[in-house]
Amino acid sequence: MERYTILVYTENFIGILNRITIIFTRRGININALTASESRLDGIHKITIEVTVTPEQIEQLVKQIEKIVDVIKAYFFMDDEVVYQEIALYKIPIESLDPSLEKVIRQFNAHIIAAEKEFVVLEFTGHKEDTQALLEILKPFSLLEFSRSGRVAIAKPKFSVQEFLNNQT
Amino acid sequence: MVRGADIVVKSLIAENAAYIFGYPGGAIMPVYDALYDYSDQIKHVLTRHEQGAIHAAQGYARVSGEVGVVLATSGPGATNLITGLADAQIDSTPLVCITGQVAAHLLGSDAFQETDVVGLSMPGTKWNIQVRSVEEIAPAIAKAFHIAKTGRPGPVLVDITKNAQVEFGEFNYVPCQKIRSYRPYQPIKEQLIADAAALIDSAERPYLLFGQGVVLSHAEEELKDFLDKTGIPAACTLLGSGALPESHPNYVGKLGMHGNYAPNLLTNKCDVLIAVGMRFDDRVTGDLKRYAKQAKVIHLELDPAEIDKNVKCTVPVLGDCKKSLKLLTSAVKNNAHPEWMEKFRELEGQEREAVVANDLHGTHGGLHMGEVIHLINKFKEKDAVLVTDVGQHQMIAWRYFDYKTTRTQVTSGGLGTMGFALPAALGAQLHDYSKQVICVVGDGGIQMTIQELGTIMQTKAPVKVVLLNNNYLGMVRQWQQLFFDKRYSFTELENPDFIKIAEAYSFKARKVTEREDLEAAVAEMLVQEGPYFLEVVVEKEDNVFPMIATGCSVEEVRLS
Numbered sequence: 001m002e003r004y005t006i007l008v009y010t011e012n013f014i015g016i017l018n019r020i021t022i023i024f025t026r027r028g029i030n031i032n033a034l035t036a037s038e039s040r041l042d043g044i045h046k047i048t049i050e051v052t053v054t055p056e057q058i059e060q061l062v063k064q065i066e067k068i069v070d071v072i073k074a075y076f077f078m079d080d081e082v083v084y085q086e087i088a089l090y091k092i093p094i095e096s097l098d099p100s101l102e103k104v105i106r107q108f109n110a111h112i113i114a115a116e117k118e119f120v121v122l123e124f125t126g127h128k129e130d131t132q133a134l135l136e137i138l139k140p141f142s143l144l145e146f147s148r149s150g151r152v153a154i155a156k157p158k159f160s161v162q163e164f165l166n167n168q169t
Numbered sequence: 170m171v172r173g174a175d176i177v178v179k180s181l182i183a184e185n186a187a188y189i190f191g192y193p194g195g196a197i198m199p200v201y202d203a204l205y206d207y208s209d210q211i212k213h214v215l216t217r218h219e220q221g222a223i224h225a226a227q228g229y230a231r232v233s234g235e236v237g238v239v240l241a242t243s244g245p246g247a248t249n250l251i252t253g254l255a256d257a258q259i260d261s262t263p264l265v266c267i268t269g270q271v272a273a274h275l276l277g278s279d280a281f282q283e284t285d286v287v288g289l290s291m292p293g294t295k296w297n298i299q300v301r302s303v304e305e306i307a308p309a310i311a312k313a314f315h316i317a318k319t320g321r322p323g324p325v326l327v328d329i330t331k332n333a334q335v336e337f338g339e340f341n342y343v344p345c346q347k348i349r350s351y352r353p354y355q356p357i358k359e360q361l362i363a364d365a366a367a368l369i370d371s372a373e374r375p376y377l378l379f380g381q382g383v384v385l386s387h388a389e390e391e392l393k394d395f396l397d398k399t400g401i402p403a404a405c406t407l408l409g410s411g412a413l414p415e416s417h418p419n420y421v422g423k424l425g426m427h428g429n430y431a432p433n434l435l436t437n438k439c440d441v442l443i444a445v446g447m448r449f450d451d452r453v454t455g456d457l458k459r460y461a462k463q464a465k466v467i468h469l470e471l472d473p474a475e476i477d478k479n480v481k482c483t484v485p486v487l488g489d490c491k492k493s494l495k496l497l498t499s500a501v502k503n504n505a506h507p508e509w510m511e512k513f514r515e516l517e518g519q520e521r522e523a524v525v526a527n528d529l530h531g532t533h534g535g536l537h538m539g540e541v542i543h544l545i546n547k548f549k550e551k552d553a554v555l556v557t558d559v560g561q562h563q564m565i566a567w568r569y570f571d572y573k574t575t576r577t578q579v580t581s582g583g584l585g586t587m588g589f590a591l592p593a594a595l596g597a598q599l600h601d602y603s604k605q606v607i608c609v610v611g612d613g614g615i616q617m618t619i620q621e622l623g624t625i626m627q628t629k630a631p632v633k634v635v636l637l638n639n640n641y642l643g644m645v646r647q648w649q650q651l652f653f654d655k656r657y658s659f660t661e662l663e664n665p666d667f668i669k670i671a672e673a674y675s676f677k678a679r680k681v682t683e684r685e686d687l688e689a690a691v692a693e694m695l696v697q698e699g700p701y702f703l704e705v706v707v708e709k710e711d712n713v714f715p716m717i718a719t720g721c722s723v724e725e726v727r728l729s
């Protein structure tokens with residue numbers, strides 16, 4: 001099994017996300033993470049899916065996704081073919097703030113993005129391994145809450161959805 | 170300005186839909202009200218259950234190649250369509266289903282007869298949409314027809330809220346020609362045609378398998394030309410039957426679990442396997458790990474998702490097989506494979522002796538299903554359509570019916586839906602009243618949609634219903650006999666008097682229990698002008714052979 005990133009470009013159509021996810025559900029495949037947002041192109045949405053499957057499975061999954069009428073194009077990439085990031089937020093009670101925490105913050109280059117009477121929120125961006133490492137370190141600091149995004153990714157190989165649309169016969 | 174409901178009907182008329190199969194209810198009543206005014210332009214068939222409506226539309230679509238149209242109300246009306254949607258989805262049948270929905274302001278409130286039809290039908294549709302305002306209606310229906318019939322066909326569903334049906338709007342129908350995110354046809358790569366031709370020319374034992382894709386692409390002539398030129402033996406899948414006349418010299422029989430002996434066995438002996446418009450269903454391949462491993466595979470297929478799905482192929486020829494077959498025919502050399510063909514004929518002889526002779530020419534004991542089909546062949550018209558349900562009778566009818574022309578095979582292949590046949594036969598018959606439509610059905614399956622006898626009565630569709638009554642859920646009983654120590658757990662049926670039921674629905678009906686009465690009864694049925702119901706009481710514990718048991722390889726096809 002390998003970890004892949006699937007990039008899906010779709011029309012902004014109600015239910016499209018559902019149509020995509022049932023492809024995974026039906027095959028009993030777990031989606032590690034999923035991010036959806038508008039793309040650079042007007043009216044076109046980009047969905048980024050991270051999944052751990054076999055090479056045969058990824059081929060099938062992407063073909064099934066492309067088969068959806070409102071999907072414009074879908075691509076898949078290995079981890080080394082994409083530049084990707086995930087953002088993580090950590091909520092820590094004020095009582096836990098001590099010099100050893102400062103060291104951690106510096107070491108990770110994390111940011112304090114909110115400070116309230118009872119807690120602070122740290123933000124840290126990186127690969128899952130990095131945000132996970134920080135999570136493990138912060139757990140003993142009575143971590144109150146943790147939240148991590150799905151990956152956002154840009155593919156290294158050159159491709160253009162715009163060009164694909166222009167070439168439509 | 171016209172009402173949304175009128176727009177629905179006018180849009181269907183603009184798409185040249187000849188028939189609507191449907192059932193009314195609260196949330197679709199405005200459309201029914203509108204239909205009242207257009208009965209001279211579009212015919213509506215009131216079935217007795219929404220499942221009947223959708224199967225009838227499937228039967229209509231399968232014989233005509235046109236889009237079948239279904240109308241149903243919200244909630245239970247819509248959920249009753251689900252089986253048919255799943256069936257049409259897996260068998261690539263073009264349908265447009267229109268369902269009523271509660272008014273838009275009630276969506277999500279658990280209103281009376283509200284159900285999430287878009288959510289429920291998503292896995293069973295090629296595309297679906299909810300329309301909540303009048304101006305969206307015509308574009309949605311236009312898109313629906315385009316998607317249903319182009320590329321690999323399939324069912325689509327348009328869910329229309331009640332407010333949209335009663336709002337007023339302009340009717341200006343623009344057929345959908347193109348959707349930018351949707352590529353129904355792939356351009357054919359010339360290099361792949363050349364590669365495929367080279368493989369075929371150098372092959373010693375090439376073997377062609379064809380499926381329903383040939384019918385859907387109208388590529389029957391192209392297939393025949395290819396076979397004539399190359400001399401390659403050809404076998405068909407369940408839904409491919411009819412695409413090539415069985416009398417064609419290259420035709421060697423049927424594939425799969427209850428297909429013919431030679432076509433299954435020799436799959437593992439060919440050196441080049443050419444698959445045309447078929448998807449290597451598990452009922453065709455048996456154990457994939459032991460399927461055609463020795464062969465180089467050429468796959469002519471429209472749907473990219475079918476390539477390498479079950480069987481890895483050497484040359485994937487994506488594209489419409491009507492075009493690719495034509496290109497391939499010009500690229501290959503004239504050829505013949507008499508010795509290889511002889512292998513098929515030898516094994517065919519073994520099957521004839523071991524199975525067919527007894528199936529078709531019983532002399533004592535109960536009647537065999539095969540005898541009935543054999544006699545149907547004797548009296549049927551050349552282009553008679555065979556509609557079958559699911560079970561032993563389906564496999565026997567398929568095995569022995571003499572398919573002479575295309576679009577004569579209507580059955581539930583991928584889903585195996587009992588209850589399919591009776592309504593599907595009605596739909597097939599309505600497409601052409603002058604054609605013979607023969608509906609072969611089991612005593613189990615007929616009782617799943619038996620109420621559609623009423624629809625046949627009301628439409629006067631001259632369907633010939635042949636009930637092969639073994640008093641068992643026969644196919645399940647066969648498995649219990651072979652794989653579960655004859656423990657016949659809940660498969661025996663206490664049946665009603667079918668003749669009385671048929672007569673209650675105004676059918677001319679006849680029951681045959683004796684061999685000597687069968688021929689006259691079949692003959693009488695097939696000259697009858699109107700609907701006819703023939704019940705044949707057959708041997709209770711007959712089995713269908715050859716058979717490839719689940720998990721076995723095509724090589725392990727058994728004759729008994």
Ligand SMILES: Cc1ncc(C[n+]2csc(CCOP(=O)(O)OP(=O)(O)O)c2C)c(N)n1
Pocket residue numbers: 558559560561562563585586587588610611612613614615637639641642643644645
């Ligand atoms: C809706 C549905 N339920 C259950 C089955 C499983 N099944 C397949 S064949 C069969 C028996 C069919 O019996 P009958 O209609 O009498 O036909 P026979 O096999 O006896 O010819 C059953 C129960 C099915 N295919 N479809």
Ligand SMILES: [Mg+2]
Pocket residue numbers: 560611612613637638639640641642643
């Ligand atoms: Mg039966």
